[in-house]
Amino acid sequence: MDALQDALATEHAALWAYSLVVAYLPAAQREQARNDEVAHRALRGSVERLVAATGARAVSALPAYAPPQPVVDAASAAALAVVAEGDSLAAWKSVLEHTSDRELRRTALDVLTDGTLRCARWRAVVGTRPAIPPFPGRR
Numbered sequence: 001m002d003a004l005q006d007a008l009a010t011e012h013a014a015l016w017a018y019s020l021v022v023a024y025l026p027a028a029q030r031e032q033a034r035n036d037e038v039a040h041r042a043l044r045g046s047v048e049r050l051v052a053a054t055g056a057r058a059v060s061a062l063p064a065y066a067p068p069q070p071v072v073d074a075a076s077a078a079a080l081a082v083v084a085e086g087d088s089l090a091a092w093k094s095v096l097e098h099t100s101d102r103e104l105r106r107t108a109l110d111v112l113t114d115g116t117l118r119c120a121r122w123r124a125v126v127g128t129r130p131a132i133p134p135f136p137g138r139r
Contacts, residue, residue: 003091003098004051005059007108010091011044012061017084020067024077029125033081036118040088043111050104078125085119089136112136 018037022030051058067080089112096108116136124131 001051001054001056003094004047004104005056007088007091007095008044008047008051009059009061010088011040011047012059013065014040014084014088015044016061016065017067017080020071021077021081021084024071025074029074029078032121033077036081036085039114039118040084043088046107075126078122081122082119082126082128085115085122086133089115089119089133090138093136093138 015037018033018040022033022037025033048058068083069076069079071077071080092108092111092115096105096112099105099108116132119136120132123129123133
């Protein structure tokens with residue numbers, strides 16, 4: 001359950017990050033960021049329902065988050081998207097590693113697959129090579 005709560009906390013942070021990111025991106029990238037935000041919003045809702053189904057109280061979003069570097073332009077905004085996706089991958093990898101529930105493992109694997117593609121797109125934007133992380137979710 002701790003790993004699932006951590007994944008939820010990471011989804012909250014990703015949504016906050018994308019709300020900042022879209023303000024700095026050009027139109028073509030802004031559309032992708034909004035699509036990624038929608039994906040994280042759906043994930044957050046799913047995790048909240050999963051946590052509630054166990055009878056636990058879902059962790060709340062923080063009022064604000066501190067990006068690892070100031071976001072001042074399109075490049076730093078895309079870099080924050082990479083961080084948000086990387087953090088999400090790490091959290092979902094932990095869910096996969098800490099549950100024996102077959103359905104939750106499948107969900108975590110699907111999230112890792114989709115998140116790796118999102119992360120790869122942003123890594124390509126900022127010029128990080130390779131675009132696809134060699135071990136998604138590993139720090």
